Amino acid sequence: MTFPVHPADLFRHGLQLLLDKNIPAWIDLWADNGVIEFPFAPEGWPERLDGKAAIADYMRHHPDHIDLHDFPSVAIHQTSDPDTIVIEMRGTGRLVKSDAPFDMPYIAVVTIENGLITHYRDYWNPLAIPQDGAADFTRSVR
Template sequence: MSAPTSPAELFRHSLRLLLDKNIPAWTELWADDGVAEFPFAPDGWPRRLEGKEAVAAYMRPYPDHIDLHDFPDLRIHHTTDPRTVVAEMRGVGRLVRTGAPFDMTYIAVVTVRDGRIISYRDYWNPLAVLENGADFTGSGR
């Protein structure tokens, strides 16, 4: 597959990689100085990850915690900044530890520079994960 050429294409490609559980390839979509932010993260969970390596370390155990099956209801909105898109979506699957269903609604604000993610603000509902007993603090617990 050729490299995605727009922020929307890059974002769609990133979702396919997450569904494939290909975290190394997903991480390669990031700029070395990329920043991930989680404005609604509860206490004890990271709110900001600076740099590709920090994002990679955070995401590495993701498939061990959440088995994603689909991202239904994906809507990508273009902004006045051609480098930035806003995505609305649901992530559905199951929690690996308990087998409980996973169904989370997300809003992500993603900015791309030179074909790489430089900013990813992930507005998700931490209460939904905490209620289901998931632990995804990046600690590997």
């Protein structure tokens, strides 16, 4: 399969894969040495994942815990580096075990080189997780 090369197109394609719960195809968007950073990770949660294998392990059971329904707002901003974009978005859905609503704002800084994601800095807000669903969510991200 050929993936879009423009960073915004690749990122939007990745969002659709997450909505489709196609985690293996989403992982295929990553370079082998890709990195995810979580600057606001609470204590005990991962702050950084190094490499495609670690990212795949982290995401493997994501759909079992978070049922994403939509990304109702996505704004992608180009930076002075043509390979790096800044994304403001909101993901909605539900936490699977508790059936609590999931409504998460995100800001991400993403770098894509040679058609693959090499770096993803995810500024999600752990305080936005509903308290009755927090335990289920934390199992999906540890």
